[in-house]
Amino acid sequence: MKKVFQVCLLMSFLTGCGSSWEGPKVQVKMEEVPPAALTTAQAKVPGMLFTEAFLKKDGTYEIRGKTKTGKVREVEVKADGTFVDLE
Numbered sequence: 241m242k243k244v245f246q247v248c249l250l251m252s253f254l255t256g257c258g259s260s261w262e263g264p265k266v267q268v269k270m271e272e273v274p275p276a277a278l279t280t281a282q283a284k285v286p287g288m289l290f291t292e293a294f295l296k297k298d299g300t301y302e303i304r305g306k307t308k309t310g311k312v313r314e315v316e317v318k319a320d321g322t323f324v325d326l327e
Contacts, residue, residue: 264297265294265296266295267292267293267294269293270290270292270293272293273293273301274319274320274321276320277301277317278303279321280317281315284326285305285307285313285326288307288308288313290303291305291306299318299319300316300317300318300324302314302315302316303316315327
């Protein structure tokens with residue numbers, strides 16, 4: 241039983257939460273986000289106030305902000321404005 245627990249613990253440690261597989265991301269100023277990327281993000285979540293942006297290793301931008309109701313949302317887009325994901 242102890243061995244099973246140790247294996248489960250090791251597997252949990254190795255797999256983590258999944259975010260470490262995305263690679264490193266660097267915070268950038270909102271002014272540094274390409275206009276096409278910001279336009280796409282605004283179109284995906286109208287009325288949202290975007291306050292933070294990150295440049296991921298794969299070249300996509302993760303743009304964060306809060307909706308009018310206070311919910312934090314993230315829009316991932318490429319520099320050319322191509323939509324990737326909405327969280």
